[in-house]
Every structure is written in C-alpha cells, then in structure tokens.
Amino acid sequence: MLIYFILGLVAVLIVFGVLIYNRLVSRSQMADNGWSDIDVQLKRRANLIPQLVSTVQGYASHERELFADVAEKRARALAAGDDLASRGAAESALSQPVARLMAVAEDYPEMKASGNFLELQKELADTEDKIEMARRFYNGAVRELNTSVQSFPANLLASPLGFRQRAYFEVDMPDRALPHIDMGGAS
Template identity: 55%
Template sequence: MEILALVLGGLVCLVLVLLAAWALAAYNRLIRQRNQVDAAWAQIDVQLKRRYDLIPNLVETVKGYAAHERGTLDAVVQARNAAVAAAGAPAASRAVAENALTQSLGRLFALSEAYPDLKASANFAGLQSELSGTEDKIAYARQFYNGAVQTYNTSTQSIPTNVIAGVGGFRARDLFEALGDERGPVQVRF
C-alpha cells in the first residue's frame, strides 16, 4: 500500500511539474508575441513620422504652383495634424486618421495632372517619389503588424493558452485596418 501511495505521489508531482513547465512556456510565448506586436507597431510609427515630415514640404511645393487650390491644401494639412494628434491612440482610432490622410494626399497628387508645371517640377517629383516609397513601407509595416497581431490574438484566445493569457493580463490587440477607398473598388463593371 505504501508503494502504491509513493508511486501515485510521484505521478502527481510529475504531472504538476509538467503542467508548470507548460504554463511557463505558454507565458513566455505570449510575451514574445506581445513584444513582436509592439515592435511591429513601432515600425509603423517610424514610417508614419517620416510621412508626416514629408507632407509640409510637399504642401509648400504645391502652393507655389497651385495657390488657388487652397481647399485641397488645407485638407491635407488638417488631415496631417489629425493623424499626428492621434499618435497615442489605439490602432483602430489611428487607422481612421491615417486613412483620412491617405485620401487627402490622393487628392493632392491628383492636382499634378491639372498643373503641368507642377508635374514637371523636380522638387515635386522627388517629394512625390519619397512619399510613394514611404507609403509602400507603411503598407508593408501594416501587413507585418496585422500578421503579428493575428498570431498574438490567436494565442490569447485559444484553449488552453487563454487561461495563461487571462491570468497574465494579455489582452487582444486591434488590427490596423484599411477603411473606405483604401480597400479598393467594391464593384467591377464591364
């Protein structure tokens, strides 16, 4: 009888050690995933700040060629200021401000078609090229961020890891989603 109690006690201890090892591994995996989400967000932030820095130069260049397009220029400046002000906001709120900025920049670039001198300006072309490259980097950073968030959210919501996530205070993160025109055409007609 004592041997059976000793064996059962040993098995219980082994199960507890294995359970504790799994809990530690799950907790550490959640930490790594959360850190990856934070690092991905920081990359988006870097590219957005670069975009914010390019916009005033672009607006000043356009002012020289299309001064009477004040409404478009003011919309870009207001959208930029709103995006900068949303810098500390959650991803969902920030995405709205960034999408508004993207749309106003699209209208600004459309002006170059109406003003051939502006389109021919080396300064405008250089700024447009830099901003276009930055937009590509933002798109890639958003894609990477959303992938990291998806992995992290899946871990925090899946059984049995969700128990460790709940105890450890890990909460789901928002995706950085494209809204409105940024998603592309809704309907294609031939």
C-alpha cells in the first residue's frame, strides 16, 4: 500500500512539474512573439527614415548635419540587435533627430503640402503607434514570464530548466514623441 502511495505522489509531482514547465514555455513564447513584433515595427521605421530624409533633403539641403545625425543613429539602432538595453537606448537616440527632421518641415510650407511627405509622415506616425502597442504587449508578456519565474513553486524548476527573467523594453517616451505639425487649416 505504501508503494502505491509513493508512486501516486511521484506521478502527481511529475504532472505538476510538466504543467509548470508548459506554463513557463508558453509565457516564454509570448515574450518571444512580443519581441518579434517590436523588431518588425522598428525595422519598418528604419526603412521609412531614408525616404523621409530624402524627401526633406530636397527642400532643406542645408540641413546636412541633421541628415548625417539621422543616418548615424539609424545605423546604430540597426546594429544594436536584440540586447534590450542597447536597443532601447539606440532607438531613443534615433527618435531625437527624427523628431528634429519632422520639425524642419515647419519651415517649408510647400513640403508640408507634398503628398509624398504627408504619406511618409502618416506612415511614420502609424509605425510609432504600432511600436508602442508592440512594446506594451511585449512588456506584459515579460511581466507574466518574470512573475512565473519568481513565483513558488515554479521558481524551483525555472532556473534548472533554463528559464530566466527578461528585461523590459524601455524607450524614453518624451524623446520618441513626434512634434505636432499643423497642416494649415486642419481642425
């Protein structure tokens, strides 16, 4: 009778361990999915920036220093890879000259009326919104994973099974805000 009790207890522990493992895998996959969504949107933004620079360059060729700054910081952001701390810092640094580039448009009414510029501005604003949504999803998935990794009894299995806490993707929000550009008469 004792042997059946011990076997039953072992079976319960194994089932419990499998459930914990599967929950950790699920939450880890959600975090991976969230990071993938962020990465896609950051790449989309990086692909829009050269088009924006080209459009603004046609009107404001004397802004060479700004164009060089945008190109340099875009290259750093693309080179940052998946290290969240350096990627977040690089993306924040990129947002500053892009916002300045958008502000240059204020001095060129004919550029503000250009369909190409308006479309690029709209796509960039849409991409920024998607980055924010993806960042919130990722950070929520990371919160769930980190909570599971730290919670008892999952914390007993998490480390030996290779599950670790992940860093949140932080971007300095004031730096990434695009300036409001009045399109002349839009209410």
